[in-house]
Amino acid sequence: MAEYNPGVIEPKWQKYWEENDFYKTDEAGKKKYYVLEMFPYPSGKLHMGHMRVYSIGDVLARFLTMRGYSVLHPMGWDAFGLPAENAAIENKVHPADGTYANIEAMKKQQKALGISYDWDREVATCSPDYYKWTQWLFLLFYKRGLAYKKKASVNWCVKCATVLANEQVENGGCWRCSEDVVVKDLEQWFLRITDYAERLLDDLKLLSGWPERVRTMQENWIGKSEGAEIEFTIVGNGGKIPVFTTRPDTLFGVTYMVLAAEHPLVDELTRGTEREAEVRAFVDKTRKLTEVDRSSTEMEKVGIFTGASCVNPVNGEEVPILVGNYVLMGYGTGAVMGVPAHDQRDFEFAKKYNLPIRVVITPKDHLLKVEEMDEAYVDDGVLVNSAEFDGLPNEEGMRAITASLEQTDRGRAKVTYRLRDWLISRQRYWGAPIPIVYCAKCGTVPVEEDSLPVELPKDVVFKQGGQSPLAAHEGFLHTVCPACDGPARRETDTMDTFICSSWYYFRYTDPHNDEQAFNREKNDAWIPVDQYIGGIEHAILHLLYSRFFTKVLHDAGMTAAVEPFTRLLAQGMVNKDGAKMSKSKGNVVSPDEIIAKYGADTGRLFILFAAPPERDLDWSDRGVEGCYRFLKRVWRLVDRYAGAVAGQNGEIGAVEPAERELRRAIHLALKKVTEDIEDRFNFNTAISAVMEAVNAAYGYMNEKEDDIDTVVMAEALNLLVLMLAPFAPHLGEEMWQRLGNADSVHQQVWPAYDPSVLLQDEVEIVVQVNGKVRGRLTIPAGLNSEEMQSLAMGDQRIVEFIDGKQIVKAIAVPGKLVNLVVR
Template sequence: MEEKYQPKVVEEKWQSVWEDNKSFKVSHDAARSKYYLLEMFPYPSGRIHMGHVRNYSIGDVVARFKRMNGFNVLHPMGWDAFGMPAENAAIQHKSHPAVWTYDNIAYMRGQLKKLGLSYDWDRELATCDLDYYKWEQRLFLQMYEKGLAYKRNAAVNWCPKCETVLANEQVEDGCCWRCDSEVNQKELDQWFFRITDYAEELLDWTNKLPGWPERVLVMQRNWIGKSYGCEIDFALDGKAGAIRVFTTRQDTLFGATFMSLAPEHPLALELTTDDRRSEVEAFIDKVRKTEKAKRTADDLEKEGVFTGSYCINPVTGRKMPVYLANFVLLDYGTGAVMAVPTHDQRDFEFAQKYDLPLQVVIQPPGEQLDAVNMKAAYTDPGIMANSGEFDGLSSTDAKEKIADYLGAKGLGTKTVNFRLRDWLISRQRYWGNPIPVIYCDCCGVVPVPEKDLPVVLPKDVAFTGEGGNPLARVESFAKVACPKCGKPARRETDTMDTFVQSSWYFLRYCCPSFNNGPIDKQEAEYWMSVDQYIGGIEHAVLHLLYARFFTKVLRDLGYVDIDEPFTNLLTQGMVIKDGAKMSKSKGNVVDPDALIQKYGADTARLFSLFAAPPEKDLDWSDHGVDGSYRFLNRVWKLVFELKPLVEKAGRLDPGNLGDDAKALRRVLHKTIRKVTEDVGERFHFNTAISAIMELVNAVFSFEPKNDPANGAVLKETVEAMVLMLAPFVPHFAEELWHILGHEGGVEVHGWPKYDAAAAVDEELLVVLQVNGKLRGKVTVPADATQESIEQAALADPKIQVYLEGKTVRKVIYVPGKLLNIVVG
């Protein structure tokens, strides 16, 4: 054994052993309990960052811990490899997205292996692999056949100079990120998945996922946005037709004084009078350049324009002006809002700006609001006023009665509405999964026959960044014979949103080499659901919701027999440095390669796990990294010094130990118990590591002398210490385990078991209170009765001071912790 810890030598040695032996390869084994551990797979951007190090280290601790506890652990890794960045890089570097992507995968794979992550690399997949995306095309066609995939017109961001569609992230202050041209909204035919068909089930299951953070579940519930209300028709004044609104506040209907439409609403221009047209068109153009997120922000300045038309309030007969408003979105409700400025703050601000009428219809209990003097909208429940036969009712009761009234009069219907909208999956980009559809002038939309799958991405494509979708310019790809009639036709050149690929990859990991379909049902039945999923909170309402939807679709298509993909979810915190999230733009990144080169992967892992609980943000500290490295060197030195004693140690006899040996053994087994619970039940890795550090201190303080029994206790302690460190610092632990004379690896030996009897304290420190205030402490034998502890407390001079002249009313005892004497 080298006296000095050399992380580079140790880590290269064990990484080679693990790779040569395929140490983490797993297979279906019905005789063993399975455990599927998965971290969200990365986009192959080129290099891993410290967020990756932390995320994957968290997962690796759990995977290794579960293996040591006898589970058959599936722990795979792959690459979310399609997407816009690869295409942008191809344009910038004059390369091909596939070359850029696979080069990055190769580099990042090497980085992950240097971290010692225990992946079954035989299951590795990349979503841009033909063996992956071909099966997704089959799934698309099956969804199309079931009516779950469809095409309709939708607005997209369009750069007129680059002649291409831009994602929302590529629109910066209303301009193209590449050429700085002003971005327009353009109507294009787009493909959608009918996720709204599953809205009710998706919502219902948010109440059946106890292993998920409540924060994520609340975000999904809000995103799905189920609301109960009424659809009400407001007849147009002087014209045929009506404006339909959805509202959850039918109790305020009598106070509606104007109508607000989304600028994208189909009636927006139809209702615009000639004298208002130029102003309305300019407003629509302005709003179309505003990002949706800004339009729903609380601090948005409310703006609008009058169309020149009116509608009629169905219960008051009021003639209401119809406005377009920047804060109304087409994809919520009906895209039209009955404006009640006295009882909705956005409507109030809008009415104040454009001098629109206000009518109070709900009064606060015991008060009388005056519309003229209102400084803000009143939005709480209250008493109905100025509402005809409903006056005097509570607004809560009035909701139901007004809904019934509207139904009886044929003016409206009770309705359930969802905020969730169907998933737009079309992307007018090259680097994605081709949508397997053909368009024929004679036959219409023709799905690519299964025998002609897969539709393969062509390689000979020019990337200029201009002229729209590169695929549309590849005639050998775009021009094709119709599978039905044989006449000239054109292939769909849109590709699928990359979230489609990440919505089922966890199922393909169960059977990456299966050639008879996308999923081997037998393998999926064994491995699924994922027992523990780990990833960022930023995916709460996109990836995580889409993955849940896709799993339910695959269930209904007969591929799986599960309702939900992920049993437990951990959303890890960010890595923070200098007060901000690590990012290149902020110049506060730490290069994992440089860190590993200087300290070793195990130090990087240990610090990222010790510095904060997984779900909290981690504040980067160079001093903390140094501390983790010093700790490992200290343990190494300890094993080096104790190795001769451990090698000579005889058989452990717990009944034949001195007080010091018993005390050390007590610390050991209390530590095993705590680390087992902290890792296995709570994922409190930081406190588990802290407990191991305290154990190391106890070993340093122990004087073995020449007593063979002490050598046996040291052997037990040092070996258990190494085994407990193994999930956190696997190379380091394997090397020490080997140095201590063991042939098999730490996972072969298994997790140490704690002896409950050995972990019991011989003495207890009991806190003494008088009337709930701390007045003293007493040390008693661990088996002391309550009566004996009371006697010791009452005899304590410090306690007697507070008992003089008083009567003991009762004594409250919390076993082993606290005795409270209540006096009066």
């Protein structure tokens, strides 16, 4: 008897697959399926999160191939980024060398896992062949007016020595290193994602294959607010202050105005007045606060009077203008009208500074009085103290007041988003250079397409915490202007790596194209990605950016798709002992160790069996042992009968009860595995169904020993191997061969279960009395309700419960249960 030896069979089959170009993608047929796992940053080492996401994708890819789909299942590298550059500073290894070495190391591990990637389509975002097209896409955005440079207050991470996009600030810290983010005024490149805010929000409707929580997170991030922009006139100079409000119905309740510290009018209104020094001190103090402090809800709301006032357009009233620490320059217009009676923040602020409070919305049943209020009234109601609008329900009041403002051009309906434009400049070396030059004569000039890529020079000096090496590289810096051939200076910022990852799934469809980013026809054959799999941490970042890119590319006529990812599976984390695996906790288990000890098939099986894919999974060494035991158990079964059943593929006619039972168990498992993979992605229950089938086969084996029906056993073993093959591809291949089959198990057609085998002559039903289980009955299959009921009532045990009682009602569910209600 041969032992199960994954250390031998796994490399054997990996070699076979590789030598036979096994996972090369077919032409996209009518039934195409694009399975994609988020490509990794090449850190050099796979972790369990990687192993999990690749295992999920691989089961799908293999299963769908067997189901007759042409499957695209590629892999690549999100290869630009800070860690490589930081390593360069510390270890004196060039980021390119380090990155490519890491890629090789990780690819080796992925191959050791037996994942069915088409390596011919591999892309690395740091390769000039790839970032040429990243730069080309930047120019496309630029030409379409979607890339622009402006001076703005931006988030700066001191530790990473670069700016960050809004999406990359988490709880006031850098997403990568958690360092507190500070605000700097810098001139930077942005992509106009806000132009697409409405479509990004609207098209979430199309994403029914996404988890609801991800859609909700994106919806919240885009943060649409409908309201009005209203202009107040400054007393004295006649200037205008526009404010955004979602409550135009409360306009008559305005008793003051607050500006953000950064608002340009603050300086204008106070310059040369007696209040100048005091206001400036306040502004400076406010601006020095970190983002964390400033956005904390606990921070006290403070403000200061500017000395100026403005006029409420709706009633001509003069109200004071203040500067407040709670008004954000980046949202709305950076100015807020104060309606203390109907906004809790305004209420607290007004109490603190003794500003007047005026009720303009009152509940329908009683009149709201200021003296009785200890908090703002924010619910619906009826307008009061609002001149001709008195008596209107507030919803109607909103429309009426906005319409009235529109007529006199002092305000208008307005939609505001929380989403800001995407800041894409990075003051670092290891990224795609922004293809722009600055000419003294021509100004900002895009690099011409035929001189792309703007290549990263390799001979650069990395310094600790300093500016980007590109800015100090004379050869890179100095160039000629594409417009006038005069001397010009290159942009030295590189692009946010999230740009590179926003279009890689397009490139996989045509990875070697050196004429175009990708060919439209090849792209349309595969895109959209049918199933995308990755971590929830990208719920906003990568997934929002990719949706934005797809829409721009669609508008540019490059793709038919309006959304890139039809279905999204947000896979859970892999923990150990209830905590995230981390070096500091000492609870890290690496895929390498598992492969070495049990083989890739065991590791894959465990990671899929331990929990449904979207849930967090707790790594259990015992659980892995259990899966290893299971595979050995399958191995022994096949090993015992392989010789006896090889070639036994005759027709199965009427068979004895033991054989019928085995066939039923196998076909039942096949049905469940098929449905669990296809409809539900519940690999854990699919695997448990295979386990049950194996247990049934053991039952048959223990009963019959060597006296088995070889044709029935042949069917059982072949079906078991086919079912198991997507989960344990090496073992599947080996057993398939040992059962005497030609070709690869992975090129077989996924078997269909036989419904007639599932039919039973007799079924067990449950008999309840008053909803309580009082007995079980084996009855012929296919009886109707009346027949079931009378059989149930004739059963000795049931008679004891119903004897002498009146049967009020009886419910019979065919083939399942009878419930007798007695009194």
